[in-house]
Amino acid sequence: MKKRIVSFVIDKNLDIKNHLIQLDYYKGKFSSRKRRKNDFYDKLLKLSPKKSGVRIRENIGRFYLPNKRKILTSISKDVNSEWIKIETVYFKRLEKIHNHLFPFSHVKAVLSTAGGFGYSTQGRWFATSMTQNKFIAIDIAMHELMHFMFHKYYWDECAKKGLTWKQIWNIKEAFTVLLNLEFSDIRFQTDYGYPEHKNIREAIKKSWKKYHDFDKALDSAIKVAKLSS
Numbered sequence: 001m002k003k004r005i006v007s008f009v010i011d012k013n014l015d016i017k018n019h020l021i022q023l024d025y026y027k028g029k030f031s032s033r034k035r036r037k038n039d040f041y042d043k044l045l046k047l048s049p050k051k052s053g054v055r056i057r058e059n060i061g062r063f064y065l066p067n068k069r070k071i072l073t074s075i076s077k078d079v080n081s082e083w084i085k086i087e088t089v090y091f092k093r094l095e096k097i098h099n100h101l102f103p104f105s106h107v108k109a110v111l112s113t114a115g116g117f118g119y120s121t122q123g124r125w126f127a128t129s130m131t132q133n134k135f136i137a138i139d140i141a142m143h144e145l146m147h148f149m150f151h152k153y154y155w156d157e158c159a160k161k162g163l164t165w166k167q168i169w170n171i172k173e174a175f176t177v178l179l180n181l182e183f184s185d186i187r188f189q190t191d192y193g194y195p196e197h198k199n200i201r202e203a204i205k206k207s208w209k210k211y212h213d214f215d216k217a218l219d220s221a222i223k224v225a226k227l228s229s
Helices: 012-028 039-044 049-064 066-084 087-098 134-153 155-160 165-182 195-211 214-228
Strands: 006-009 107-112 125-129
Touching (some): 006 066, 012 049, 012 107, 066 134, 134 165, 165 195, 165 214
Parallel strands (some): 006 107
8 A cells, every 4th residue: 555645633833833934924925915914913923933932832722622632633534534535646646747756755734723824845744724624624735735846846946047035936836826727626626826926827827738848837937927026
């Protein structure tokens, strides 16, 4: 039996790390999409990173009380059971699209209490939703796993071509449009992306439909990203 690559887990410490990533996003406004005002994060921005982590731990503690353990175990079990059905298909297509193997033998999918979802390629984990249903959690997983491929094989290539960090970030995010073109039969909702990436996503979509070649789609994305900045 083939060993699974992704395991959906309950991990309070990584949940806290995801909240800290979301706090960074909240502060830096990575996206032009209007973010819902978050009074808790506004208060955290006034604290040091260490104190922010302590406050987050206290705030999410109710989700990890001993009497919630069975519920959390049930949530992770349900998501893992659903993911098993599509993992092989997902990675086969992901590798075919990029013409590269997925770079890691195992990745943790952390079920998070946050409203947004970050990742760490170095730590080999990404966050997905604990509080929404298992199908949304899986859709988020497909989105985040695409980023792992981009960081491994294309980020440095874009940097060598003179793109700024933000331009590369925008391209990385825009490439999830391919989820709508190549994975719709195993997804449960459309990947809409961010408003400011619309033109890059359209360029990728147009190139992909014509050539089915990631490198050509990347070239198209780079041209648009440079014009958009």
